[in-house]
Amino acid sequence: MMLIEETAPAAEALPVAALREHLRLGSGFEIAQDSAETAALTGFLRAAMAAIEARTGKVLLTRRFRMQLDDWRDRLGQPLPLAPVIAVEAIEIDDGAGTVTQLPVASWRLLPDSQRPMILPTGVILPHVPRRGMVSVVFTAGFGADWASVPADLAQAVLMLAARYYEDRSLDGGRGAMPFGVTSLIERWRQVRILGGRGSREMRR
Known part of the structure; x- marks a missing residue:
């Protein structure tokens, strides 16, 4: 399986002001609001979001993805690797x-699910994919377009992790471990990934 992120969250949707306030409260010092510092905070937020999404399989801010498979995992239904899925725009x-x-x-048709949404056939099975062929699924996933749409525990986890990245920015390998407080906040959102979205031919290799 190949999963391609075709759009990225807008910088305006990221909680830069909230992170700046979180850092000020934690350190007791005012965080500068110049463009360079804002760009740095934005980068830490994007990195923290990526880490949280990778751990949970949940897309925080709405964007479009393309999933490419060498075959359906199961022609009775194909799981999608991310949630929540808002819409499937095209299957080729x-x-x-x-x-x-x-x-x-x-x-x-799309079967919505908070853990593992699926594409189901309206007939008996999904269409055949030629042996040297490929199937592509374009879909939109995310809790919403603005930060207020993100569940409170996931939003707090992102702020905490971004703050850790900011504090450890001068340390080599500072992003290796996820703080316990962050893992506690995201635990209920994590899913057990069995086979993910892999195609059936890939599974047989």
Whole structure:
């Protein structure tokens, strides 16, 4: 499976002001509001978001992804590797010989789920993927477009982790371990990943 993030969260959606306040309260010092410091805080927030999303499989701010598979994991239903999924925009099958076919919307449906959303066939099974072909699924996932949409515990975990990155910015390997407080906040959001979104041919290798 290959998962490509096609859009990124807008910088304005990131809680830079909240992180600045969190750092001020934690250190007792005012954090500068110049452009260089703002850019640094934005970078720490993006890194913290990426780490939290990787641990939980949850997309915090809405954006578009493309999942590419060499085959369906199961033609009775294909799990998506991220949640919550808002919409599946397109499903395409490349036959490996230059022909790409977009599946009719009427041939599949999205089964929403907080842990493992799925694409299900409206008929008996999902369409055949040629042996040298590939299937691509374009979907939009996330809790919302603004930070207020992110669940409170996940939002707090991001701030705490970004603050740790900020404090450890001069240390080599400072981003290796996730603080216990952060892991406690995200624990209920974590999912057990069995096979993920891998295609059936990939599983047989």
